[in-house]
Amino acid sequence: VSGRRASSRQPRAHWILLTLGLIILLAELCLNGVIRHVGAEGAGAPVASGGGTAGVPTSVSEGGPVVRIAPDGSATARGLPDGTVALTFDDGPDPVWTPRILDVLARYHAHATFFVIGSQVNEYPDLVRRIVAEGNEVGVHTFTHPDLGGEPSWRRQLELTLTANAIAAATGRTTTLMRPPYASEPDAVRTADYAAMTDAARSGYLIVLADHDTRDWAQPGVSAIESAATPANSAGAVVMMHDGGGDRSQTVDALNRLLPALEHAGYQTETVSQALGLPAMGSATTVTRVRGEALRMAQLLSGFLAQIMIVLLNVAVVLSLVRLAVQLITARIHVRRRRTRHRRRLAYLGPVSVIVPAYNEAANIADTVRSLVRSDYPHVEVIVVDDGSTDDTATIVARLRLPNVQVIRQPNAGKPSALNTGIRAARSDIVILVDGDTVFERDAVGRLIQPFTDPDIGGISGNTKVANRRGLLGRWQHLEYVMGFNLDRRMFEIGECMPTIPGAIGAFRRRALGDVGGVPSTTLAEDTDLTMAVVRSGWRVVYEESAIAWTEAPSTLHQLWRQRYRWCFGTMQAMWKHRAALVDGGASGRLGRRGLLYLTVFQLLLPLAAPAVDIYGLYGLLFLPWLTVLAVWSGFLLLQAMTAAYALRLDGERLGPLWTLPLQQVVYRQLMYLVVIQSMIAALSGIRLRWQRVARIGVAGEALGAGRPV
């Protein structure tokens, strides 16, 4: 096939890029999911991590709030010297409360220690710089505030490393102080907490617990916070407060009272390191700072991408629902319209010429021609145009010796040329164009042309049905034909914007074909191109669902891919060729602003966005509660199944194949959108695509013979 040479030049690089892009998207979404605690159970305490205290040395549980666990496992705990208070603030930085707390500290010339959350540092690096610039100290409070006791060791490690890198990027400093999330006073340390503390110590951190947990996060009132923070008898103390995680106005007010009171009582208010005589924050290595900057960029990008995805999903859902509503409404109108027509007797509209372009259709051509000759319409002339077949297509037809069947042979020149040859030879005013692999029902010709009783109608689309419905692929295509193409066509008729009369079964007035100069050959979807031209020249085009033609659908994924590649690329070509319709008036404008826009949105843009939606689904499986995922999924499927059931009923089909609908989501859907991407790249690259034939085995005729699809 001529397409083979061209296909060797198909671009491929975009597949690598797409894969990379999707991996990056998934990674960024997951990063965002971890940072935002997507799917975590709302507010409240974390699950208690190990109730017992076995293994927690008394040196810790009965010791001071600053714990050092040496590499050999020995633990030392220290308290602050008398007359010294180290105020500590957790869960920040916070854009509202951290600056206010810093203002109060500055007013009383006090310094404090801020245990920051790494992801917050990345969001507000300026605040962390201000914290350090004003003489305060920064410690690690993990990256996402998980309960470390319940996390595996690698996660604990990661939480600390990422936060240290974030602090390094923001301030250029390192810290050796760490406070585990949900920490309190030393006697509250449990087995799992201690294991996490040991891990942190192995990374080089001193653990800072508290002497006084003010529980300010519960907003107990300004006085309660103040009294909880005040040490007794001039004893030294580490005081735990919060500058993030919620409304901290009580903390700010309490601080405004506490600081003068401490000053009055002769207390030194210092950072933890100052109070213990530890070295100040060191300076970070360049590598650490670069890693921190990279982390910050990745985090910002992940937040951005997550927002984009939400918008994208919402737009897609709304568009799909609107389309569904429009489809259902227009289908009902169409059904009513047809019911009126079908009550009348079938009219005789003069002789009809049927053109069958054939290129190597040996498998099906005899069935096709016989089905046409058997038609119950009185005058049917069949013209088979053999487009330089290398098999014996023409001979098969000639040997049938059927009346009113004419065979024209021409050197291979492509399907449009074959169709034009046939049209030139046709003697009737009504021309039916048929694919060489299609088998007509006996009444199809008569029913198909009935709408021509209306002189404004220039083209009619028949109803193509999939003959080979064995296997998943056959059933999937059957469903797609019935619920996609057929519902769409009813909608297009009502909207007067039919973009495609399928090559398998379509009728045209000869005059309409003359108006547009015959079948165009500049696109691979000559049927779409022709239909658009006919509509734009002012003819009405309608859908007659009672005229049924059986077609043999591709039976392997590879063949389906080639067929859809041609369809998709050809449709894009036709859309581009007729883009002027967007700004035209009248019938052409209706095609442009309804049909072309519809195709652009639903056959181009949404499929192009679909891989990202699939990645979001994968992310949802990983992060969202399974019940939510299940609910969304089944809601979506139910809607689809109901639409499909309605469409099947309209077409008089059985509901049996519906069970394959959920499975469509895994292979078929991907193939359908990947083909759009491939077509898009091919179109942009300006490469030459040729007809890619689908190998036939000849089952369309069997379908007719059996009266039912195989």
Add this chain to the structure above:
Amino acid sequence: MRMRPAHPRVLDEDEPTVRVSLDRDPRPAPVNSQHDKPVFLDRSGRRRHGMMFVFVGAGVLAVLLLTTLTLALTGNSPVSLPGFPDATRNAGRPQVAVTPSSSRAAPHGSGVPLSGSSVATPSLSATTPGAGVTPTPSVTHGKKPTDTPSHPQSSRTR
């Protein structure tokens, strides 16, 4: 034969249409678009060339993003665990330094970490506190549950 009269059984309403169509030359003009080049085809290859640049650009961007992600999420930069300075300022509370395996040992007076204490512990369990330790219920002295601030993320508004 091309100019056959309209079929007698043609519906009245359609007859004028049919006749008009027969009066004109019913043949479609030879397809004028035959000479046109296929839509999208770029014989010069310039667009294909341009796409290669786009691909390379997108590839560089993808590699940059992957590198950023890798840099961001990997690499351990451990800090060295500082020791406590000699407690000259420290008069607050008794210093306790005990290895996990002898958690009931007497408080260590100096406050200096017991660097030699690991000698007294089984070497394998030294780094995993609790591993070699029999749970000692008597140690639990009125421990209160860990105070847990409400989930900080839950009240954050973004």
